[in-house]
Amino acid sequence: MASIALPRSEARTPSGVMAWLTTVDHKKIGIMYLYTTFFFFLVGGIFALLMRTQLAVGNNNFLAAQTYNEIMTLHGTTMIFLWIIPVFSGFGNYFVPLMIGARDMAFPRINAFSFWLIPLGGLTMYAGLLTKTGAAAAGWTGYVPLTEKAYAAGLGQDLWILGLHILGISSIMGAINFLVTIQNMRAPGMTWFRLPLFVWAIEITAALTLLATPFLAGVQGMVLMDRQLGTHFFNHGADPLLYQFIFWFYSHPAVYIMILPAMGIVSEILPVFSRKPIFGYRAMAFSMAAIGVLGFMVFAHHMFTTGLPLALQEFFMATTAIIAVPSGVKVLNWLATLWGGSIKYTTAMLFAVGFILMFLMGGVDGVVTASLAVDYQLHATYWVVSHIHYVLFGGSVFGVFGAIFFWFPKITGRYLNETLGKLQFWLQLVGFNITFMPMHFLGLEGMPRRIASWTANRTDWAPWNLLATIGAFMIATAVLIFLINFAISVRGGRRAPADPWEGNTLEWATTSPPPAYNFDTIPPIRSGRPVRDLRRGVTTAAEHA
Amino acid sequence: MSRPGGRYTVVSVKPRRLLLGMLLALGVVAALAPLPAAAVDVSPLNCAGPNACDIVSIYTGIFWLAMAVLVIVGGLLAYAALRFRRKDDREPAQIHGNPRLEILWTAIPVVILAFLFIRTTLRIDYVRNGPPPQQTIQVTGIQWAWLFKYPNGKTATTKLTIPAGQVIRLHITSRDVLHSFWVPRLGGQIYAKPGFSNDGWIEASQPGQYFGQCNELCGLGHWFMLLEVDAVTPAAYTAFLSGVPPPGAGPPLADKVTGAPAAVSVNETDDLKFQPSSATLKVGDVVQWTNTGIAIHNVTFDNQQVPSSDTQNGGDKFELKFNKPGTYHYVCTFHVSVGMQGTITVTGG
Numbered sequence: 089m090a091s092i093a094l095p096r097s098e099a100r101t102p103s104g105v106m107a108w109l110t111t112v113d114h115k116k117i118g119i120m121y122l123y124t125t126f127f128f129f130l131v132g133g134i135f136a137l138l139m140r141t142q143l144a145v146g147n148n149n150f151l152a153a154q155t156y157n158e159i160m161t162l163h164g165t166t167m168i169f170l171w172i173i174p175v176f177s178g179f180g181n182y183f184v185p186l187m188i189g190a191r192d193m194a195f196p197r198i199n200a201f202s203f204w205l206i207p208l209g210g211l212t213m214y215a216g217l218l219t220k221t222g223a224a225a226a227g228w229t230g231y232v233p234l235t236e237k238a239y240a241a242g243l244g245q246d247l248w249i250l251g252l253h254i255l256g257i258s259s260i261m262g263a264i265n266f267l268v269t270i271q272n273m274r275a276p277g278m279t280w281f282r283l284p285l286f287v288w289a290i291e292i293t294a295a296l297t298l299l300a301t302p303f304l305a306g307v308q309g310m311v312l313m314d315r316q317l318g319t320h321f322f323n324h325g326a327d328p329l330l331y332q333f334i335f336w337f338y339s340h341p342a343v344y345i346m347i348l349p350a351m352g353i354v355s356e357i358l359p360v361f362s363r364k365p366i367f368g369y370r371a372m373a374f375s376m377a378a379i380g381v382l383g384f385m386v387f388a389h390h391m392f393t394t395g396l397p398l399a400l401q402e403f404f405m406a407t408t409a410i411i412a413v414p415s416g417v418k419v420l421n422w423l424a425t426l427w428g429g430s431i432k433y434t435t436a437m438l439f440a441v442g443f444i445l446m447f448l449m450g451g452v453d454g455v456v457t458a459s460l461a462v463d464y465q466l467h468a469t470y471w472v473v474s475h476i477h478y479v480l481f482g483g484s485v486f487g488v489f490g491a492i493f494f495w496f497p498k499i500t501g502r503y504l505n506e507t508l509g510k511l512q513f514w515l516q517l518v519g520f521n522i523t524f525m526p527m528h529f530l531g532l533e534g535m536p537r538r539i540a541s542w543t544a545n546r547t548d549w550a551p552w553n554l555l556a557t558i559g560a561f562m563i564a565t566a567v568l569i570f571l572i573n574f575a576i577s578v579r580g581g582r583r584a585p586a587d588p589w590e591g592n593t594l595e596w597a598t599t600s601p602p603p604a605y606n607f608d609t610i611p612p613i614r615s616g617r618p619v620r621d622l623r624r625g626v627t628t629a630a631e632h633a
Numbered sequence: 634m635s636r637p638g639g640r641y642t643v644v645s646v647k648p649r650r651l652l653l654g655m656l657l658a659l660g661v662v663a664a665l666a667p668l669p670a671a672a673v674d675v676s677p678l679n680c681a682g683p684n685a686c687d688i689v690s691i692y693t694g695i696f697w698l699a700m701a702v703l704v705i706v707g708g709l710l711a712y713a714a715l716r717f718r719r720k721d722d723r724e725p726a727q728i729h730g731n732p733r734l735e736i737l738w739t740a741i742p743v744v745i746l747a748f749l750f751i752r753t754t755l756r757i758d759y760v761r762n763g764p765p766p767q768q769t770i771q772v773t774g775i776q777w778a779w780l781f782k783y784p785n786g787k788t789a790t791t792k793l794t795i796p797a798g799q800v801i802r803l804h805i806t807s808r809d810v811l812h813s814f815w816v817p818r819l820g821g822q823i824y825a826k827p828g829f830s831n832d833g834w835i836e837a838s839q840p841g842q843y844f845g846q847c848n849e850l851c852g853l854g855h856w857f858m859l860l861e862v863d864a865v866t867p868a869a870y871t872a873f874l875s876g877v878p879p880p881g882a883g884p885p886l887a888d889k890v891t892g893a894p895a896a897v898s899v900n901e902t903d904d905l906k907f908q909p910s911s912a913t914l915k916v917g918d919v920v921q922w923t924n925t926g927i928a929i930h931n932v933t934f935d936n937q938q939v940p941s942s943d944t945q946n947g948g949d950k951f952e953l954k955f956n957k958p959g960t961y962h963y964v965c966t967f968h969v970s971v972g973m974q975g976t977i978t979v980t981g982g
Contacts, residue, residue, distance in 0.1 A: 153855075153971070155855070156851075157853070220709060226850065233809070233810050233811070233812055233849070234811065239809065239810055239852060284651075316786050328826055352682050362717065362724055363719075363724050364726075365727055367729070367731075368730040368734075369729065369730065370729070371730065371735045393821065393824055394831075395823065395824055395832075398757060398761055402754060402757070405750060405753065405754075406750055406959070409746035409747075409750050410746070412742060413739060413742045413743055413746065416741075416742040420734075420738040422708055423713055423732075424728075426713040428725055429713075430719045430720070430721075430725045431714065431718050431719055445707060445710060448706055448707055448710070456699050457694070458693055459749055459753040460753050460757050461687070461692070462688065462691060462695060464688060465688050465817060466677075467821075467822055468822070468848050479680055480967070485950060532676060534677055535675075536815075536846060536847075538855070539855065540855070541856050541857075542856070543673070543859065545672045545673040546673050547673070548676070572650055598972070
């Protein structure tokens, strides 16, 4: 609780661009994460628009098949590894130390290193586009033997693997940093069950990242050795399913790496704008932990059509059904948080409520495919494309925008424009559903994903594909509105005070933006809502309600 | 914060209308979804055999249960989101949770999911393994076409002929990368793995054409790795296997020959091209196709009265002597999606 005098360096402190390039401050690193990952979001979005333009009508020649396959691969890889996963590292970097009452992350230099690997990894991957044979074109899953030298001779696939390795190193180091920070640097009084749920989410996400990412790195390393050193992990009669087992042992937990932090964000936004504590705090924390553990036990549900023995399929159908339970518990607790509240619809709150609705949709349509028989038909169709986007766009990305509107005043000291924000939200919500709802119908009409073009004689696919393309451009317009909003607000937005929303958690106890050392004095922590306690003048643990 | 009749009311109506409008639109779209009739129908819901129809009945039960969850929980969420908007500056009751509710809404999903598990498990052996087969056919996926081999050794590409009303067991494998065999109206997807065989089964209740395509990304021509199942009467199937031409077919427009001096030589290259891709010759001349690379190819004419080649490995040759003037277009069915095609123009003698 006592304020710690920071050692003042007499050495020359860099300024301007050099200050950013050399910084080890968690807030500056967090901001750089956010800028960089948002840039990749825009790039991945452009890839998506190209794909939707190609698929708007049947037998289209807008993109050649090879180009489409490359863009489709880069869209998936960008959105997952360069946007959703690291953007949460950005928010985590900025807000975990503030929320637990710490001055910085545990390892500031490693933190900076983790960040700088992100653009490096991304550019390594994109460098494939400059080679004569093009970028990787085997999908973000990179299944063997399609990624073996015999079928993907070009350098693009190697660059893709190296890019993933670089990003993997960044993830693993970031995860260790978060775990050590949350374990050791909590302010006095910040017990585990007073931790904000966002911090819980980052803790569990970091544990998943630390345990799972080495499997991705390992399996891609094996492919790379097959390609460059002539090993035979996945060729010469090896069972290609070995790759898939290892790959999904990472990549299924990775889905939770991509959604848990957004769940944490929503669990922060809802209480603030409904003026109620989160309903079932411990149930929320435990359900995230349960998702984290079960997340390692469902991975083969991506492989139901590969010919696994029925007993194994049954096991994974059961675990897949079970993991839906904690997800359902979370939705119902959010519902109960809203119930009886006093809800104020800021843009952040709109995105948070939008998140719950879209996540519900993505949860329900996902559970349908947990049934083995149904999955035999819907696996790898547009139904699954729809499902993953309801969870990762309607869920995670709506959560990210909620977080941006919620925390922008803290980071910049200014509000984003609420009118533009609400316009963006509604356009994005409508555009999102116009894009991805029809994909359910496409799946039910037998349209496979990952096809570079669709044969026009499948006439019943035509209206839904056209609608999805229109929706995609609506989403793009919404994002454009956000960019305008950002450009206006970052310099000219209304000034925000330290605690603009009547917040609950410690980041609202310091100035907006916070000073380099975060807090003059760290406020006393007597409950899960220390800033609310401060506002109400609560001085003992017994008083907080 | 806001007064009745003030700006608050104006703002508050809008989201509700938008939300209701959106739900309504989604409902309409959902109701229309199965309606449009397709020129080529590959909808798994429009099942045409016992395997696919069993899946539809499992799906239907789970679908309505899922819809019920969506409507109830989504409805409660929408209700709470609209009903509990801020009306004054008072802080609402601070409720931190309710253990009984937590247990209740942990138990309810368990029951629902148990239904999904049991409903699927009861039928999964039938869906996956099927009744004892009456025919067994080898299926091989190759970049980018399907190769079928019947019990008597007869082969075909792209089009699989089966007898209607019979259980067909498929031994599915691949010669190169992963593929996935899928004819949605007859059954679910089965992986084609290089070096391994997966078993699946299909049955078409009625004669007819059923379409599908590869559903595992397999490279450049993946999107065009199409597939057709022709279900015919058992008698027609027997005739098909024995190679008797279907009634109504005219005399062949060209004859297979071997060793005759060739007027035109066409190379099948690893660049996935016929070289030259067009050639002109006279009636009675012989054309020789040679696979000069490693990739496999074939020569398949649009006009079924011109004989087509078997699958050609590197070095294999195929020769035809043309009997009638005309223009004959042909493709390599493996690489048609990347434009591997050619034309032979035969002029009068």
